[in-house]
Amino acid sequence: MKIVLIEPRSSEANVYSKIPMPLLGPVYLGTILKNRGHEVEIYNEDIQMPDYSKLDADLIGISILTSTAKRGYEIAGKFPKEKVIIGGVHASLLSEEAIRFARQVVVGEAEEVICDIVEGRIQDPIVRGRPVENLDALPHPDFSLIKGFKFPSLVTPISTSRGCPFDCSFCSVTKMFGRKYRFRSAEDVMSELRSRDTKSFFFCDDNFSAHPKRTRELLNLILKNKIKGWACQVRCDVTKDGELLNMMAQAGCNAVCVGFESINPKTLQAYDKKQSVEEIVSAIRSFHKRKIKVHGMFVLGGDDDSAKTVWDTLRFAIKQKIDTIQMTILTPFPGTKVHETLEAQKRIFTKDWNLYDGQHIVFRPKLLSARELQLNVIRAYLKFYSLSRSFSLLLKLRFRNALLHFMGHSIVKDWVGRNRRMHWLRGPKTACG
Ligand code: B12
Ligand code: SF4
Incomplete structure (x- = not known):
């Protein structure tokens, strides 16, 4: 067929x-x-x-x-x-x-x-469908099936686990993959890594260090096989294990994507994130100490967030020298607790799914208007990825960060160009209309 x-x-x-x-x-x-x-x-x-x-x-x-x-x-x-x-x-x-x-x-x-x-x-x-219990039994994904996918690829995604025991209120992962972690063996992951023609890897597991013993085994193999240049997603709590963090750095981890989510303690609690602002600060220091770059992901728009929270987040990111940031606006994805709550409170004003990308506001926040939240997030984003900050990174010879900041600048500028009229804040639309 x-x-x-x-x-x-x-x-x-x-x-x-x-x-x-x-x-x-x-x-x-x-x-x-x-x-x-x-x-x-x-x-x-x-x-x-x-x-x-x-x-x-x-x-x-x-x-x-x-x-x-x-x-x-x-x-x-x-x-x-x-x-x-x-x-x-x-x-x-x-x-x-x-x-x-x-x-x-x-x-x-x-x-x-x-x-x-x-x-x-x-x-x-x-x-x-059924959750795959034995992930080692799956074949390694064949990227040559993707039309136009070039080798060596710039970055190749690899998944070593599924599921997440946490249940953050805005996240779709547990509804989709369940709360039980399932893991591939370190050997199976290594054989996939070895077979790839790529410049770098992205471990797209929701939490790369969820099972420290298995992660250690994998890191040992990565070290032995001299696989360099990879990034992964982790929670702040990985930094409590200094030895594991040292191994990650030695094994070639050059960047981590971390869901910091908020620097407002009340919002962190409302998101059920089970982490504190102090833990975030200490995590950033621990990564930087080991020369691991930090991509910090924030979700703005909780019921305790105001315009000040947006600007506090920006100041925090600059002060803590987070390398790159993503300022997402809280999005009530179907099936999540956030969706249930906002739907019950009749605060979701559009179900035009095109807008459910974390950059457009689709609900009425509590402490400010939808428009204010949208504008403040975009302005803060523009400040973080401003041309002056990008040039200053260039002058400090921090080429990777400078390049990413120039890219960030152009993406946010494009976004502003396309969304200048904020059309979706004017009238409701239906899911498929
Ligand atoms: C890697 C990743 C990315 C990458 C690449 C994504 C891409 N190409 O879209 C990047 C970093 C670019 C990214 C960006 C975004 N992402 Co993302 N991402 C992921 C992540 C971590 C892994 C995806 C993955 O490969 N999973 C593993 C595979 C095996 O799962 P799968 O693709 O879902 O496939 C299984 C089933 O869905 C099903 N299936 C899938 N396709 C099909 C097709 C058919 C025909 C059938 C029958 C079955 C089937 O069977 C598959 C095998 O079991 C997931 C989290 C997760 N654990 O999945 C989030 C996730 C998909 N992302 C999410 C979001 C919100 C985004 C962004 C909107 C915002 C953001 N975070 O920046 C953007 C938008 C991207 C876009 N395309 O528009 C949400 C999606 C929620 C939702 N309800 O849509 C997720 C679930 C994370 C979360 N915390 O909730 N993402
Ligand atoms: S945000 Fe991360 S830690 Fe929280 S439920 Fe989703 S995958 Fe798990």
Whole structure:
């Protein structure tokens, strides 16, 4: 059978758009189907746009996040419904919506059901996937299936675990992958790392150091195999284990993405983040001491956040010398606690999923208007990524940070250009309208 899997582009450039990184879901599924003898092509629209007038296949599989859902439904509309299946985080959380555009929708992880669906043994419209218990049993994702994906790639994503025991109120991960951590063995991860033609790796696990013993084993192997230049996502609490942190630095970790979320203690509590501002400060110092760059991610717009919180966050980021930041506006993704609360309080004013990308405000905050929060976040962002700060980094010969700041500047400027009129703050829209 000929199968085409598609990852839709997001409606607007986001902070990461300059470094196209595919979601692993379609690549895992494509690899399984290829190994089964099917003919598979994967399109990531940010990497290569398919020519839809010529594209034909027996089955089209579309992977959607909330921010790419509308585009995904638009793509689905180009094909007869009986050829289309949809999966991914958004489809899993709102399967009743997604099924209007497809013959079948998969809720959750799809590796264990995909062949049965494609080969017609499962025919239910909404199919419950199953969490993969033995992640080592999965094939290594074959990126050559992605049209236009160049080797050596700039960065290759790799996943070594699934699930997260925390349950932060704004996050979709636990609803999608469950609260139980599942891990690949260090050996299996290492054999994947060794096989890749790439300049760097991004461990896209939600928490790379969730299982310190396994992480140590993996770091030892990475050290032995001299794999250099990688980044990962961690929580602040990793820095409490100085020895593990030393190993990460020695094993070539050059940057970490950390969900600091807020410097307002009340907001940290409301998000159920289970970390304090003191822990954030100490974590940044510990990373920097070991020359690991910090990408700090903040979520603004909790009920205790005011305009002052936005500017306090900016001052904090500059004072603590965080290398790069992402100032996301709280987004009530379907299925999250934040969504339930804001929906019950009738504070969500648009369900235009294109706006659910963390950069557009879609609900009424408590202590300031939606417009004020939006403007303050963008202005603070512009200050952080200002040209003067970028040039000053350049003069200090901090080339990597200077480059990222220039990129940040151009992305925020583009955003301002496109959103100057703040059209979505004027009238409500529906999910698919
Ligand atoms: C790597 C990553 C990124 C990368 C690359 C993302 C990309 N290409 O879109 C970067 C850093 C660029 C990024 C950016 C963003 N991200 Co992100 N990201 C991730 C992360 C950490 C891993 C993704 C991954 O590969 N997972 C592992 C694979 C195996 O899972 P999967 O792709 O979901 O696939 C499985 C199922 O969904 C299903 N499936 C998937 N596709 C299909 C298709 C078919 C046909 C079928 C049947 C089944 C199916 O089966 C797969 C195998 O089990 C996830 C968190 C997570 N744990 O998933 C967040 C996550 C996906 N991101 C999220 C968000 C919000 C964003 C941003 C909007 C904001 C931000 N954080 O900056 C942007 C927007 C990106 C965009 N495309 O518009 C949210 C999405 C929430 C939602 N409801 O949509 C997540 C879940 C994180 C979270 N904390 O909630 N992200
Ligand atoms: S934000 Fe991070 S720690 Fe919190 S639930 Fe999501 S993945 Fe887990």
